[in-house]
Amino acid sequence: MSLRFPLSHLRCLQFRYFWLGIICWGASTTTNAQTPDSIALEVKFALNYLEKSQCAFTIEGKEYAGEWPAFMQMHTRFFLLGTRHKYRDSNSFTTIGIHNLLAEMYLSDTALQKIRPMLLKAYPEICSYATDLEFNFWKKLPPNRDLQRGAEPQPVPLVRRPTQYKLNSRYINNAANVENDADDTASGNLAIWYHNRIFGTNDSLVSHRLFDAFLDENRKNRHWYNYLFNGFPNSSAYMTWLGKEAEFKRWNILKTIGHNQTFFLKSSICYPTPYQPYIPYGTNDLDAVVNANVLTYLAKKGELTQSRGRVGAKNFIEHQTKMQRWRRAATYYPNRYHFHYAVARALAAGDSSLRPTAEMMLSHLVASQRDNGSFRSRRKVNHRDVVQSSAYALLALLYFKEAGVDVPKEKIGLLVQFLSRQKQQEKDQIYWKGGVFFSGGTVVRNVLYFTSDAYTTALIALGFQKFLQLY
Numbered sequence: 235m236s237l238r239f240p241l242s243h244l245r246c247l248q249f250r251y252f253w254l255g256i257i258c259w260g261a262s263t264t265t266n267a268q269t270p271d272s273i274a275l276e277v278k279f280a281l282n283y284l285e286k287s288q289c290a291f292t293i294e295g296k297e298y299a300g301e302w303p304a305f306m307q308m309h310t311r312f313f314l315l316g317t318r319h320k321y322r323d324s325n326s327f328t329t330i331g332i333h334n335l336l337a338e339m340y341l342s343d344t345a346l347q348k349i350r351p352m353l354l355k356a357y358p359e360i361c362s363y364a365t366d367l368e369f370n371f372w373k374k375l376p377p378n379r380d381l382q383r384g385a386e387p388q389p390v391p392l393v394r395r396p397t398q399y400k401l402n403s404r405y406i407n408n409a410a411n412v413e414n415d416a417d418d419t420a421s422g423n424l425a426i427w428y429h430n431r432i433f434g435t436n437d438s439l440v441s442h443r444l445f446d447a448f449l450d451e452n453r454k455n456r457h458w459y460n461y462l463f464n465g466f467p468n469s470s471a472y473m474t475w476l477g478k479e480a481e482f483k484r485w486n487i488l489k490t491i492g493h494n495q496t497f498f499l500k501s502s503i504c505y506p507t508p509y510q511p512y513i514p515y516g517t518n519d520l521d522a523v524v525n526a527n528v529l530t531y532l533a534k535k536g537e538l539t540q541s542r543g544r545v546g547a548k549n550f551i552e553h554q555t556k557m558q559r560w561r562r563a564a565t566y567y568p569n570r571y572h573f574h575y576a577v578a579r580a581l582a583a584g585d586s587s588l589r590p591t592a593e594m595m596l597s598h599l600v601a602s603q604r605d606n607g608s609f610r611s612r613r614k615v616n617h618r619d620v621v622q623s624s625a626y627a628l629l630a631l632l633y634f635k636e637a638g639v640d641v642p643k644e645k646i647g648l649l650v651q652f653l654s655r656q657k658q659q660e661k662d663q664i665y666w667k668g669g670v671f672f673s674g675g676t677v678v679r680n681v682l683y684f685t686s687d688a689y690t691t692a693l694i695a696l697g698f699q700k701f702l703q704l705y
Contacts, residue, residue: 268651273698276654279664280695281348284332286663287688288352295375295397297324300359302688304328305668306399308681321398325371326363327672328686329356330421335692337428339699353432360425367440368414368476369422370394381408382508391509405498408506413477413513416445417524417566420531427534442541445528448473449543450520450550454481455503457519458490463562464520465553470546472528473518474565480516490517522554522563526576533584548587551577555591560598561612568673568683569611569619571626574599578633592639599627600645607648621656622669624649625690628697635704643705650701653694665691 284302292299304327307320333356340349363369374392381393381404393411401407423440430437450469480503482489494515497504503516525547532538554563555577560570567573574595581588603609609627610618628649635641657664668690674682 268654270702273650273654273702276657276664277695277698277702279659279662280691280698281346283663283665283691284336284688284695285348285352287665288355297322297397298359298362298373300355300357301329302332302686304684304686304689306396307683307685321396321400323399323684324373324397325684326360326369326373326418326422327371327684328689330360330363330369330418330425331671331689332356332686332692333360333425334421334428335696337425337432339696340432341428342699342703350432353429357425357429360422363418364422365414367419367423367438368444369418370414371412371418372396372410378407379404387509393509394511404508405506408508409512409514411506411509411512413475413511415475415524416448416472417474417521417527419444419476420524420528424531424534427531439535442532442535442537442543444476445472445532446542448476448518449546450518451546453479453485453518454483455479455485455517456487456490457515457517458487458494459565460520461487461490463559464522464565465550465557469520469550469553470543471520471550472525472543472547474521474524475513475518477511477513477518479513479518519565520550521565521567522551523567523572523576524564525550526573526580529580529585529588530576530583533580538585544585544587548585548591551588552591555594558598566673567671569622569626569670571599571609571611571623571630572671574630575626575633578630578637581637581639582633586637589637589639592634592637595630596634596639596641599631600642603627603645603649607645607650607652609649619669621653621666622671622690624653624656625666625669625693625697628653629693629700632697632700632704636700646701646705650698653697666694 287302289297289299289301289303301324304323304325305320306323333353336349336352340346340353363373372394375395375397377390377393378395378401380386395401395407395410401410419440426437426439429435450471450473452468456467493502493504496502499505506512529538529544529547532541532544538544560573561568563573577588577591577595581592608620609623610620611623612618628646631641631646631649653666657666665687668685668687670683670685671689672684
């Protein structure tokens with residue numbers, strides 16, 4: 235039997251396969267093409283995920299009703315902190331961060347009624363991190379072990395610590411009992427501000443005077459990280475920790491080095507005291523992202539112009555930008571684009587003095603965007619953390635646009651397309667894999683990470699909503 239097809243049959247097959255290819259290509263193009271409706275659907279599905287992933291019940295010491303899952307993990311082995319591992323962690327940053335992102339989405343579009351119950355569930359949990367309107371990264375819990383030699387105080391005081399991450403030595407447990415800080419206090423009070431506005435309450439808010447009580451001026455100490463990387467002394471910017479630091483009669487960097495090298499001795503200012511709030515290294519520090527977050531809160535509350543620290547914060551942020559210290563400007567935020575996001579957010583909140591900084595940051599964003607629309611951080615930061623970097627860059631560009639900065643539409647459109655391709659979908663839920671949103675700072679800023687799928691998803695959901703509204 236002959237294996238040859240008649241020529242007419244061959245042409246018929248070619249014709250059929252040609253049109254089958256056109257049909258398949260058209261279906262693929264239709265599926266992948268982004269329209270306002272498809273982006274809105276992704277926002278809806280992201281909210282479904284956030285609704286389902288919010289914790290419904292409290293398991294004391296493990297997880298708490300109203301929070302969203304977050305993880306504290308070691309990237310590699312580190313002295314006193316142990317080996318590479320990952321634990322779920324309850325912390326204020328995650329829940330407050332997601333709450334505030336959702337609140338902003340709701341105030342932009344009150345038709346998103348699904349958000350209101352999530353905010354109500356999160357609010358009591360947020361308030362559990364506060365002491366007299368000062369907020370802490372961790373909540374107060376019973377200590378995991380004895381924290382001093384000899385008799386323990388009775389009753390044993392509660393301490394700040396991770397919920398599930400196992401800290402072994404007395405030293406590291408005492409060091410984890412950190413002081414309240416300006417960053418969480420600004421974000422926590424912003425959550426109260428949103429709650430008051432959405433639900434018609436009148437809960438108290440912290441005054442600008444608290445932040446102005448901890449400014450970088452006339453100090454008798456200086457952090458080694460700021461000495462090496464962060465500009466000038468007596469900046470009058472906001473400091474991170476809301477507590478009293480150690481003081482020298484006459485400070486110099488050699489004294490700091492000496493105390494850091496003998497951190498394990500009780501005579502060192504770095505040594506933590508059992509059951510007492512601890513400032514890392516016994517020394518307050520400056521962080522550009524923390525300063526931007528304080529400015530955002532004060533602008534929203536309407537107290538920005540009353541704060542003495544606003545000028546120092548603006549100058550500190552601008553100096554870091556001019557020096558292009560993208561990866562060193564923030565002590566606790568290793569992703570370079572978190573800096574852009576935080577500053578853009580403060581500008582959009584009403585701090586117009588940041589406009590020159592915004593123009594410089596926009597130039598950097600435009601220059602560093604990759605051909606596929608994405609952004610990436612340093613290799614050490616979670617393998618360049620492309621999704622998290624792109625999420626921060628997206629919101630930075632959109633906040634700049636919102637504040638009146640001329641942002642090229644094509645840059646943002648390409649970025650939205652890239653992030654859409656990175657989504658993970660399960661039926662009617664969409665989420666994005668969480669990147670690094672916070673770190674242990676200084677020597678462990680590239681070792682000890684905090685991640686959350688929910689937080690990253692909330693960032694991108696807000697970004698997609700803003701994109702639809704602005705373009």
